[in-house]
Amino acid sequence: MVLGIRPPQGPALVGLVRMLPSIAIYAFSFVFLGIYWNSHHHLFQAARRVNGRILWANLHFLFWLSLMPLAAVWLGENYAAPVPTAVYGALMLMAGVASRLLLRAIVSAEGPDSAIAKAVGRDRKGLVSVLFCLFGVGLALVQPWAADALFVLVAAMWFVPDLRMEKALHTALPENA
Amino acid sequence: MVLGIRPPQGPALVGLVRMLPSIAIYAFSFVFLGIYWNSHHHLFQAARRVNGRILWANLHFLFWLSLMPLAAVWLGENYAAPVPTAVYGALMLMAGVASRLLLRAIVSAEGPDSAIAKAVGRDRKGLVSVLFCLFGVGLALVQPWAADALFVLVAAMWFVPDLRMEKALHTALPENA
Amino acid sequence: MVLGIRPPQGPALVGLVRMLPSIAIYAFSFVFLGIYWNSHHHLFQAARRVNGRILWANLHFLFWLSLMPLAAVWLGENYAAPVPTAVYGALMLMAGVASRLLLRAIVSAEGPDSAIAKAVGRDRKGLVSVLFCLFGVGLALVQPWAADALFVLVAAMWFVPDLRMEKALHTALPENA
Amino acid sequence: MVLGIRPPQGPALVGLVRMLPSIAIYAFSFVFLGIYWNSHHHLFQAARRVNGRILWANLHFLFWLSLMPLAAVWLGENYAAPVPTAVYGALMLMAGVASRLLLRAIVSAEGPDSAIAKAVGRDRKGLVSVLFCLFGVGLALVQPWAADALFVLVAAMWFVPDLRMEKALHTALPENA
Numbered sequence: 001m002v003l004g005i006r007p008p009q010g011p012a013l014v015g016l017v018r019m020l021p022s023i024a025i026y027a028f029s030f031v032f033l034g035i036y037w038n039s040h041h042h043l044f045q046a047a048r049r050v051n052g053r054i055l056w057a058n059l060h061f062l063f064w065l066s067l068m069p070l071a072a073v074w075l076g077e078n079y080a081a082p083v084p085t086a087v088y089g090a091l092m093l094m095a096g097v098a099s100r101l102l103l104r105a106i107v108s109a110e111g112p113d114s115a116i117a118k119a120v121g122r123d124r125k126g127l128v129s130v131l132f133c134l135f136g137v138g139l140a141l142v143q144p145w146a147a148d149a150l151f152v153l154v155a156a157m158w159f160v161p162d163l164r165m166e167k168a169l170h171t172a173l174p175e176n177a
Numbered sequence: 178m179v180l181g182i183r184p185p186q187g188p189a190l191v192g193l194v195r196m197l198p199s200i201a202i203y204a205f206s207f208v209f210l211g212i213y214w215n216s217h218h219h220l221f222q223a224a225r226r227v228n229g230r231i232l233w234a235n236l237h238f239l240f241w242l243s244l245m246p247l248a249a250v251w252l253g254e255n256y257a258a259p260v261p262t263a264v265y266g267a268l269m270l271m272a273g274v275a276s277r278l279l280l281r282a283i284v285s286a287e288g289p290d291s292a293i294a295k296a297v298g299r300d301r302k303g304l305v306s307v308l309f310c311l312f313g314v315g316l317a318l319v320q321p322w323a324a325d326a327l328f329v330l331v332a333a334m335w336f337v338p339d340l341r342m343e344k345a346l347h348t349a350l351p352e353n354a
Numbered sequence: 355m356v357l358g359i360r361p362p363q364g365p366a367l368v369g370l371v372r373m374l375p376s377i378a379i380y381a382f383s384f385v386f387l388g389i390y391w392n393s394h395h396h397l398f399q400a401a402r403r404v405n406g407r408i409l410w411a412n413l414h415f416l417f418w419l420s421l422m423p424l425a426a427v428w429l430g431e432n433y434a435a436p437v438p439t440a441v442y443g444a445l446m447l448m449a450g451v452a453s454r455l456l457l458r459a460i461v462s463a464e465g466p467d468s469a470i471a472k473a474v475g476r477d478r479k480g481l482v483s484v485l486f487c488l489f490g491v492g493l494a495l496v497q498p499w500a501a502d503a504l505f506v507l508v509a510a511m512w513f514v515p516d517l518r519m520e521k522a523l524h525t526a527l528p529e530n531a
Numbered sequence: 532m533v534l535g536i537r538p539p540q541g542p543a544l545v546g547l548v549r550m551l552p553s554i555a556i557y558a559f560s561f562v563f564l565g566i567y568w569n570s571h572h573h574l575f576q577a578a579r580r581v582n583g584r585i586l587w588a589n590l591h592f593l594f595w596l597s598l599m600p601l602a603a604v605w606l607g608e609n610y611a612a613p614v615p616t617a618v619y620g621a622l623m624l625m626a627g628v629a630s631r632l633l634l635r636a637i638v639s640a641e642g643p644d645s646a647i648a649k650a651v652g653r654d655r656k657g658l659v660s661v662l663f664c665l666f667g668v669g670l671a672l673v674q675p676w677a678a679d680a681l682f683v684l685v686a687a688m689w690f691v692p693d694l695r696m697e698k699a700l701h702t703a704l705p706e707n708a
Binding site (some may be wrong): 229232233236240243244247248250251254255256259260261264 | 536538539541542543544547554557558561562565570572628
Binding site (some may be wrong): 052055056063066067070074077078083087 | 182184185187188189190193203204207208211214215218343
């Protein structure tokens with residue numbers, strides 16, 4: 001992902017300083033992708049069945065994530081600009097929507113009494129994230145910095161790994177007892 | 178794959194609008210690669226033997242897919258132009274041909290009575306795709322938009338995951354019974 | 355990683371000669387990443403439990419490594435310049451700190467009597483590396499070449515694969531006896 | 532690897548024609564890497580023990596391969612020029628040398644009576660390849676096209692997958708009987 005960021009021209013400190021927004025947005029994107037990476041690690045470990053619907057739900061989810069580096073580079077070069085901020089937030093939003101669809105596909109394959117279904121529950125936090133991102137996209141067009149703060153809040157909600165699921169699965173699956 | 182796409186210069190909305198063809202072609206390529214990814218997921222899970230011919234048939238197939246990002250970026254910057262459209266279609270065509278060769282190599286290693294051989298059958302849909310792409314390449318040189326429509330049709334034929342194979346394999350292999 | 359390096363313009367030998375610093379720094383980075391790759395190969399093979407803390411410690415570690423290609427390209431185009439040298443050293447420093455945090459997270463999950471805990475011990479070499487890099491970052495701002503020599507020394511300390519750990523684990527785990 | 536190749540400017544056929552050398556060299560590099568990929572597939576499947584020496588021999592081998600895309604892009608933009616041709620050949624040479632060192636490290640870990648040791652034998656073809664590449668590097672500086680022909684010959688020697696090893700291993704290892 002870092003490949004899209006261009007190193008500064010020349011060796012001066014000012015070049016590095018000018019890159020700081022790009023690096024901050026890269027770091028945020030790294031954490032954002034890491035949140036999904038870690039929670040999917042738990043998810044796919046616990047999933048017993050994979051069908052066509054899950055494969056496509058997963059690809060749909062990856063599609064939005066795959067656009068993130070492009071949006072991050074654009075935003076890094078134009079930080080605090082309304083349109084790039086809104087586009088970045090829209091990708092976060094779509095990733096959240098796609099993640100919910102993926103969860104639903106997995107739960108549907110595992111059955112309503114499976115450990116995953118119980119661990120996921122109603123996924124209220126996922127719904128709240130999606131609503132916050134939706135609001136953030138609109139906000140970005142008038143107050144980019146306020147939208148940034150909202151996006152950071154969404155990531156912070158998840159940064160503590162999904163302990164709820166980790167615990168529920170550890171209780172449900174005997175191998176970890 | 179998205180790395181080849183350059184973000185817009187400057188923060189204006191017009192830059193994003195100008196990128197829409199590139200993003201549309203990226204999305205189409207993503208779906209196209211996803212179709213192969215999903216069907217190969219089934220295929221390699223069911224394959225019991227790997228030999229030199231299969232390895233090379235697979236690399237030959239990957240060669241054509243690996244050129245797709247380059248063609249997608251070129252087409253994205255020159256959408257509706259005859260030559261880039263024809264080149265993109267030619268890669269779809271070659272991927273289809275290579276996929277048929279790969280299927281044949283796997284079926285030949287598994288034997289005519291294997292679950293894979295029965296699931297694949299005569300692969301008529303694969304043959305139709307190849308013929309459509311062949312026609313599309315010629316069409317692109319005179320009517321690029323009509324060729325685009327044909328290429329979308331080919332992808333749509335496969336978008337519903339290869340349920341036929343999934344079902345046949347699930348029936349044939351006891352572990353999924 | 356090599357993708358960030360641009361090939362010379364034109365076919366002349368002088369273009370190749372001008373690239374030598376970039377290639378030397380690329381080679382050094384390759385060895386540096388290889389040291390971590392090999393030691394983590396041992397580590398994760400021996401680790402029995404993975405929890406949220408380990409996943410995040412690993413991502414934190416990978417974050418600093420992921421910035422290395424960018425710093426390597428920048429330094430390659432401005433070798434012996436103080437700021438790029440200091441930035442490169444700072445990434446080595448942060449990778450070392452993050453690696454120690456990762457080690458601690460794994461040891462904490464495995465327990466103080468595990469083979470890993472005994473093999474890692476107090477990780478004095480890790481601490482020395484971190485201190486050397488810290489000093490190197492400051493040195494880079496006044497004597498870049500001296501800092502380079504120090505960074506090479508740090509890598510050389512590890513280049514001989516972590517035989518101590520390899521041996522300890524081979525003794526502790528019966529499968530290798 | 533294809534990412535380093537830039538798509539043509541503008542939609543004209545002439546842009547595509549100008550890219551043909553780049554694509555030809557890309558295709559050759561793809562086959563070259565494929566040869567190693569396939570033979571290592573056999574090798575690592577049969578290897579029972581991995582130690583520090585093997586890990587470093589493998590990284591050393593990958594280092595030279597990782598420089599190939601850069602050399603391929605440079606040669607594609609300056610085909611038939613002496614220095615880029617010689618550099619490309621030098622990477623083929625170093626990959627061959629590194630591959631022999633890797634083979635020796637694996638054979639040494641497995642022991643002289645192992646299936647791998649017998650399958651590899653004295654690796655005369657490997658030695659011949661290295662000598663041909665060495666000669667080709669010198670030849671490139673005076674007759675680039677003749678060197679190209681020699682490099683194609685070396686690849687052709689291996690293109691037929693290493694059936695000798697495949698057969699020997701299949702005979703030696705009961706699971707494939």
